[in-house]
Amino acid sequence: MNTKVDTEVIKEPSMLKQKDMIAGNYDRLTSTRESGEKIVSTFVPGNLNELIMCFDMVNNLPETNAIQNGLRKQSGAMIMDAEKSGHSEDVCTYVKADIGMMGRGNIAPNGKPMPAPDMLLLSYTGCFTFMKWFELLRHEYKCPTVMLQIPYQGDGKITKNMRDFVVKQLKEEVIPMFEQVSGVKFDIDRLREYLKNSAKAEDDLVWVLESGKNKPSPIDAYFGGVYYIGPIFTAFRGTEDAVEYYGLLRKEVEERLAAGKGPITPEGDLQGEKYRLVVEGPPNWTSFREFWKLFYDEGAVVVASSYTKVGGLYDQGFRHDPNDPLGTLADYCLGCYTNNNLPQRVELLEKYINDYQADGLLINSIKSCNSFSAGQLLMMREIEKRTGKPAAFIETDLVDPRYFSHANVKNRLESYFQMIDQKRSGASLAAA
Amino acid sequence: MSTAEIIARCEALYDDLDFTASRQWKEADPDRKVIAYMPVYVPREIIHAAGMLPLGIMGGGDQLEVIHGDAYYQSYICRIPRSTIELGLSKRMDFVDGMLFPSICDVIRNLSGMWKLMFPGKYVRYFDVPQNYRDDVGGNYYVNELNELREGLEELSGRKITDDALRASIEVYNENRQLAMDVYAMRSREPWKVPSADVYLLMRAGLVLPVEEHNQMLRDYLAAAEKVDAPKRDNCRVVINGSFCEQPPLNLIKSIELSGCYIVDDDYMLVHRWLQKPVSTSGDPMENLALAFLHESASTAAKYDTQEEDKGMFLLEQVRKNAAEGVIFAAPSFCDPALLERPMLADRCSEHNVPYISFKYAENSGQMQPIREQAGTFADSIKLWS
Incomplete structure (x- = not known):
């Protein structure tokens, strides 16, 4: 540790x-x-x-x-x-x-x-x-x-x-x-009012997600990210409560950033960010805490993730538009992450790796979810080819505990972190 | 020509994983192009009207050694995308100019994007279909999708696809559909004369041959089958459901019949019978294709049933129309649509006292003994106790 x-x-x-x-x-x-x-x-x-x-x-x-x-x-x-x-x-x-x-x-x-x-x-x-x-x-x-x-x-x-x-x-x-x-x-005017609230909350959510570009990142955009997307992806988008929530969250992250703090983990603030990762795929929920611990124990922070975009790609510019209430709902639905084709998904992950100065890509491949999983091995190769950054692949499931093997995931992650270390030392030697 | 001779030709086409017949068709004229498609349905009329050959790709079967394809998929994903990638990477499809991936499941949908990444420069289209069956809602959407496909093929071929050409293609495919249905009807009427392996191979041939040639083959077979003198067995009449995408190995079909079942209807290669009635050849051809899709198409798990009451009705009608005594749910492993649909269809069967069994397979399944035992016990139980 x-x-x-x-x-x-x-x-x-x-x-x-x-x-x-x-x-x-x-x-x-x-x-x-x-x-x-x-x-x-x-x-x-x-x-x-x-x-x-x-x-x-x-x-x-x-x-x-x-x-x-x-x-x-x-x-x-x-x-x-x-x-x-x-x-x-x-x-x-x-x-x-x-x-x-x-x-x-x-x-x-x-x-x-x-x-x-x-x-x-x-x-x-x-x-x-x-x-x-x-x-x-x-x-x-x-x-x-x-x-x-x-x-x-x-x-x-x-x-x-x-x-x-x-x-x-x-x-x-x-x-x-x-x-x-x-x-x-x-009542379409009522819809417009809710959509105005959505756009306000979306602005703050995007600011929070993009704070991961900082070094150290004040957030974990996967394990913490799933909490951040909670209200906006579920029963609260368009509510005053969601606007208030994202206002509070942004303020807290601004304070963390100003203080140079890392993300919050279940065991407190992470100090000493060591690895910056982009993660593709949903998390495992049955062993969520154990899974997260495998990352923060090693100083690994997820700076951007695709799972936090399944309910909307707000960071790519989409905002609900009260001036076109039904059209904007259509655009929203059409634009969700898993409704994007594989080349789009690859481009987005590549962009995240570059924009967030990540060390590499980790794919958590989910047995249950072919929408995410089918094609991920090709995505991994494409990302490695395009960015030159190492990628790794682990397999778990959403809510079936039979498919979470702690030892296997731990082994793979440890090997992956070693790979990143080697890549860095290779780069340092080359620079020298 | 005897049925055996016709089926020998079909079997040679089935075994040929280099698609020599389709290659030869293309090589006969430098302007010719081949558009491949995956299950379940694409409007082949549009490809035909463009002067191109539609080529059905049903995976690699049990004879293809998948070496590269497995490196692209996790263990929990079905086999058809692996073997299809193998066909692509091993250059067996290098003569193919474009590929259509119909809307059937997330795996085939994502394969369309993989194909774009792996074979840049090829025409690749995810072919979406409506799950809303209102003429002015799903119908309008679908007509526009068909026109986008038309424009894409026009760009590829460099020539316009006229309405007249489309009407002519619809006519030739109407004939093909009718002949395919005649073969199915004959099997249902006299299954001892028309083995399911024959029907299967005949339909497979239609995936790789020009439709005109396939039509002649079907006519020849129907004529030859009338003369077949085969003993009628006391077999159980069954409908196969769930095999609409990844295909079972031929031996599995033979094993079911050897175990004491006559397959009297199935959902293999539905593309031949997807549109259940002739498509109108007057008026706007795209609208006619769309209306046929909306109101006269077959049912599979890849399709949404607007009303709960409609669920399973197509299957029950297959059972009724063909005087079937039971249903065999035979789905490929990890096939989301078929396996998610199965409990609902099984409930419908139970409600209507239709016996059923279920098993899974892969296109390269090799061990048939368990299937034979299961299907045999099912047939016996129906014959003895139903």
């Missing part, structure tokens, strides 16, 4: 704020029978939270429920329940954790059962499995379901045809279904 961490852990105001926000949403979800509010389930990429709020509905995200169950080490049993009931061992474990959770009474993190959704919004963005997942949920819940098909950027661009198609679906399929289920009439 080379790097020291300051073990005094202080919960910063933004952390407390986010905790309250998430708890509040789960309380809202679990009390809809009393409140009469309606629940819509949807996905993180292509999440239309501003639109959902226009109909006074509560946003439930099965992906984040699976993550919560993964972090609480409950997902393994749920996955096995789903497999026993006929779901293949080969398919996405988010899906199986969700179905297993249903079988166990759909208990939310607050310990209360979550009522069945009143509507499924199948925002089919960047992941084919989403489509089957919500067909499976519809098969169980038999509730109204609306599909929002988001064409894939096969040629690395958003065409007018793609955008028009999404807008037309919003106008003629999605909004009418929301009106029907919620009983609330759509």
Whole structure:
């Protein structure tokens, strides 16, 4: 262990704020029978939270429920329940954790059962499995379901045809279904107001993510990053709460930067940044803390990551635009990271390595997620070829604990850090 | 010509991983171009109307040694993209001018980007299809996508694809679809005369031959099969589901029939029967292709069912129409669409008292004994207790 961490852990105001926000949403979800509010389930990429709020509905995200169950080490049993009931061992474990959770009474993190959704919004963005997942949920819940098909950027661009198609679906399929289920009439000016809030929060989020360009980085853009994206990727984009959260977060990171501090870890501030990495792929959730510790124990800081872009590529300039409310929702959905083609993804990672002065690329390849994983070995080679920086590949899963091997991941990471050291010493010798 | 002679030719085409027939077609004229496509469906009419040869790529089967392809994929990803990359890297597809990757799953979708990176300069298109089946919503989107494909091929060939050429191509493919359906219908009617391995190889030949030649082959086979004198066995009639992308080895199909099942319908190479009715040859050809897709296309797990009530209805109709006694869910390992769909289809089968079994395979599966035992037990159980 080379790097020291300051073990005094202080919960910063933004952390407390986010905790309250998430708890509040789960309380809202679990009390809809009393409140009469309606629940819509949807996905993180292509999440239309501003639109959902226009109909006074509560946003439930099965992906984040699976993550919560993964972090609480409950997902393994749920996955096995789903497999026993006929779901293949080969398919996405988010899906199986969700179905297993249903079988166990759909208990939310607050310990209360979550009522069945009143509507499924199948925002089919960047992941084919989403489509089957919500067909499976519809098969169980038999509730109204609306599909929002988001064409894939096969040629690395958003065409007018793609955008028009999404807008037309919003106008003629999605909004009418929301009106029907919620009983609330759509008000485009209300949507504009929420979108203004989104753009404000997005500005602050981008500032925080880009603070990783500093040396030392005041943030970890992967392990810390997953917390930073929490509100904006889930049920809070467009809310005053999200604006406040990102304002607080930015202020805290500004202070850390001014003080020359490294990122916060579960064991306190990381001191002595040794390796700067770009990470591609989602994290493992069932052993999240152990996984993170393998990095900070070695002084490795993730300065940029692709996973923190699955719910929007804000750092590449996109902002929700209140002047074009439906068009901007289409652009948002079309632009999410996994809706980009492989060459675009390679270019982005290359840019991150250069812009963030990273030592290399680490790919955490996820067994469950072909949307991310298929093609990553080629991406790794391309990045090495283009940047001359070393890349490494580890394999874990999202929420299936059977696919996290601590010893294997540790070995690979240690070898990778040695590789970076060798590369550096080679570069120093060459310079001398 | 006997069925055996026709099938011998088909088998030679199937075994030929250098695609010699397609190469020869191209070499006959320096202006000719070949556009390859992957499962499940592309509108081959547009390629044909451009004067090009559509070439179906179904992976490398069980005879291709995958050396390079495995280096591109993790162990938990299916085999078809590995063997397809192997075909590309080993120069077996070096005569191919372009490649279409239909919207079927994340693996094939991402392979389109990999192809762009690996084979720069080739025409590569991710071919998206609508999951919204309203004429004015998904239909408009799809017509524009078809026109983009048309423009892309025009650029590649340097010549316009006229509406008249498209109508003529639709006509020739209407005939092809009808003949393919006739072969399927004949098998369903008299499966002892038309073994599934024959049907499979006939359809595979249609992936590499010009459609006109394939049409003649199908006509010849239908005529020859009428004369076949084969004993009718007391086999169980089954529908195969889940094999629409990565194909099973031929031995697997033979093993199912050897175990006491007659395959009376399947979803192998759906491209031949994707559009279930003739496409109109009058009016706007792109609109006609789009309408056929929206309202007359087959169902697979790669397609969204707008209504919960629709789920599994296509399969149940296959069972009813073909008087099938059971369903075999045979999906490739790690096939997200087929494996995610299976529990819903299995529920539908249970609701309608249709017996079923499930197993997985890979295109290079070699051990058929477990399949034979499973399918044989299934057939016996239906014959004895159903």
